[in-house]
Structure formats: structure tokens, C-alpha cells
Amino acid sequence: MDxxxxxxxxxxxxxxxxxxxxxxLIVEGCDHSGKAAGPRFVAADAIGVGQGExxxxxxxxxAPLAWERLPPVDASIVGIVDSVEAS
Amino acid sequence: xxxxxxxxxxxxxxxxxxxxNTKLMVVQPLDQHQQPKGxxxxxxxxxxxGPGDIVLVVEEGKAAQQMMGQKRIPVRTLIVGIVDAAVLMxxxxxxxxxxxxxx
Numbered sequence: 312m313d314x315x316x317x318x319x320x321x322x323x324x325x326x327x328x329x330x331x332x333x334x335x336l337i338v339e340g341c342d343h344s345g346k347a348a349g350p351r352f353v354a355a356d357a358i359g360v361g362q363g364e365x366x367x368x369x370x371x372x373x374a375p376l377a378w379e380r381l382p383p384v385d386a387s388i389v390g391i392v393d394s395v396e397a398s
Numbered sequence: 399x400x401x402x403x404x405x406x407x408x409x410x411x412x413x414x415x416x417x418x419n420t421k422l423m424v425v426q427p428l429d430q431h432q433q434p435k436g437x438x439x440x441x442x443x444x445x446x447x448g449p450g451d452i453v454l455v456v457e458e459g460k461a462a463q464q465m466m467g468q469k470r471i472p473v474r475t476l477i478v479g480i481v482d483a484a485v486l487m488x489x490x491x492x493x494x495x496x497x498x499x500x501x
Contacts, residue, residue, distance in 0.1 A: 312475035313439045342437040343406060343424045349437065357414055357472070367408070367422075367440045369472045373459040377414055377472040389472050390413035390422075397406030397424060398449040 313349070314341040314392065317364050321353050329382040336360070336388065338368060343395045354386035365392045401481060402427045404451045408440050416471040423447060423477060425455055430486055441475045442466070454479035 319337035323330070334356040340349020345365055354368050357377035367390045369377075374387040402425035410422065421443040429435040432452075444465050447453045455477055456462070462473040 312441060312473070313437075340437070343408075343440075358412055360412075367410075369474060371459070371474060373462070373472045373474040375472075376459075376470045387472050390408075390410045390417055393409040393411055395406055395408055395424060 312367055312369050314343055314345070315339060315349070315354070315366055315368050315388075316341050316345065316347070317360055317362055317366060317388075318351065320362075327383055329380050330355075330384075333378075333382055333384075334359075338366070338386070338388065341365070343397055352386060354388050355382065355384040356388045358388060358390065360388055360391055366390060367392060399478070400427055400455045400457070401484065402441075402453055402455050403434075404443075404447050404449050404453055404477070405438060406449060414472060416466070416468060416473060417442070420466075425453065425477065427455075428452070439475065441477050442473060443477045445477060445480055447477050447480050452481040452484075453477045454481060 315338040321335040338354045339351045342348045366388045368388045370386045375381040377387040406424040408422040423443045425441045426438045427436045459474040
């Protein structure tokens with residue numbers, strides 16, 4: 312599980328049927344303060360996020376489990392961060 | 399499993415249903431000398447850890463599903479223990495204890 316910021320989106324016409332109606336967003340890995348600290352990659356959106364939003368995502372074999380139909384994805388956005396209280 | 403320090407918590411309204419009623423903490427991974435290593439990340443707390451605690455973090459889906467009592471959930475990062483002490487054996491004969499981390 313990691314923090315990230317949505318920095319773009321991807322449009323694909325030809326794709327696996329299980330990827331239909333699945334928003335594909337470009338995400339930049341961040342630390343808890345929102346500072347960019349990781350690579351950029353494509354993640355599927357499970358909750359409906361907007362451009363620039365601070366989110367967290369889950370990767371690997373658990374990423375498809377955000378949907379019943381188990382699409383072939385390896386990163387899923389599963390939450391929008393309202394705020395982080397850090398000490 | 400990895401060691402990390404809890405450095406905060408996350409508030410979130412919009413999230414996948416499986417994250418409802420969970421406590422999401424911010425964890426800073428630590429190296430063997432208790433120094434921050436890598437970037438901070440969120441983790442679901444299952445043991446009641448608080449800021450400043452050194453914790454045991456598991457990153458594996460099956461473990462997460464068992465701990466949360468649900469199958470097929472997009473979760474693989476959990477806090478599963480609060481570390482009281484971790485001792486690193488150093489030296490040629492591995493009999494010189496060196497501090498790894500203490501909670």
C-alpha cells in the first residue's frame with residue numbers, strides 16, 4: 312500500500328474486455344506529505360478519483376480484488392486521502 | 399515482514415468498502431539501525447498501534463485476508479504487531495548483541 316497523486320489518465324480503445332469501463336490513471340508515488348518520491352505508473356481507479364487527488368493504492372495480486380470481475384491490473388486506487396496527521 | 403515506525407494516521411471518506419471501519423496509519427519503514435529507509439506508506443492497523451511505536455508490517459494478501467476475516471479484498475499491507483525489542487546479533491561468532499530497534 313502506498314500514497315500517490317493522480318497526474319494524468321490513459322485512454323485505450325483496444326483492451327481486454329475486463330478492462331472496459333475501468334478508468335486508467337497515471338499515478339506518481341508520494342510519501343505521506345505528498346512529496347513525489349516514486350515512479351509514475353498506470354493504476355486502475357476503483358472509487359472514482361479526480362485529477363490531482365492524493366490517494367492510496369494497492370499493488371500486486373490484490374489489485375484485481377477491488378472488483379468482482381477481477382480485471383487484469385497490478386495497481387488499484389482504493390482510497391482518497393482527506394488528511395494525514397503526522398507527528 | 400518489515401519493521402517500521404508509526405508516524406501518523408490517515409483520514410479518508412471515499413474509499414473501497416473493505417476499508418470501512420479500519421484504522422489507517424502512516425508507517426515509515428526502518429533499516430536495521432532504526433533509521434528511516436524508503437518512503438512512508440499507509441497500513442491498516444490491527445493491533446492498536448500509536449504514533450511513535452515500532453511495528454511489524456506484513457505485506458501479503460493472504461495474511462491480510464485472514465486478519466480481516468474477509469476474502470477477496472484489495473489489501474496487502476497490515477500492522478500485525480508492536481515491537482518491544484529487536485536484537486541484531488553481530489560479530490564473527492554472532493554473539494555480540496547490537497541494538498536493532500526497541501519500542
